Amino acid sequence: MRLTRQTNYAVRILMYCAANEGSLSQIPEIAKAYNLSDAFLFKILRPITQHGFVESVRGRNGGIRLARPAESIRLSEVVKVTEDGFAMAECFHDEDTDCPLLDHCGLSHALNEALKAFFAVLDKYTIADLAAPRSGIYELLGIHLLEAGNNKIQ
Numbered sequence: 001m002r003l004t005r006q007t008n009y010a011v012r013i014l015m016y017c018a019a020n021e022g023s024l025s026q027i028p029e030i031a032k033a034y035n036l037s038d039a040f041l042f043k044i045l046r047p048i049t050q051h052g053f054v055e056s057v058r059g060r061n062g063g064i065r066l067a068r069p070a071e072s073i074r075l076s077e078v079v080k081v082t083e084d085g086f087a088m089a090e091c092f093h094d095e096d097t098d099c100p101l102l103d104h105c106g107l108s109h110a111l112n113e114a115l116k117a118f119f120a121v122l123d124k125y126t127i128a129d130l131a132a133p134r135s136g137i138y139e140l141l142g143i144h145l146l147e148a149g150n151n152k153i154q
Helices: 005-019 027-034 038-050 075-082 106-122 127-131 137-141
Strands: 054-057 063-066
Touching: 005 027, 005 038, 005 054, 005 063, 005 075, 005 127, 027 038, 038 054, 038 075, 075 106, 075 127
Parallel strands: none
Antiparallel strands: 054 063
């Protein structure tokens, strides 16, 4: 299984907003941090905004911020919202499959179990966990602390 670029960068946008807590994050800043186009980020924002992970503030000094606390946004939720499907084999989604073993297949059972385990692991992590300060992460994203010991980011 491989996650799409959309999912990858949706999580990264949320991480950026979590690291920038207390301030609005502008799309050009996020795009620069990840070396992406503004247009690509706007495309990614649609599902994460519609599902209540991010809210946008319009206007000259507008931007985006998390709509919920980072601690309440599970990685599994974001992946489920941004991926189209999780069919690991054609019989997972194709009702017209001609496989005679469909209801009794060991492969289907094993893959389904693996998918559940995948989401169980992702469910253990929140955006806050992923955005927790690590050596150099804020500097790499171009986010600077206002002052030592202050959690507010600009």
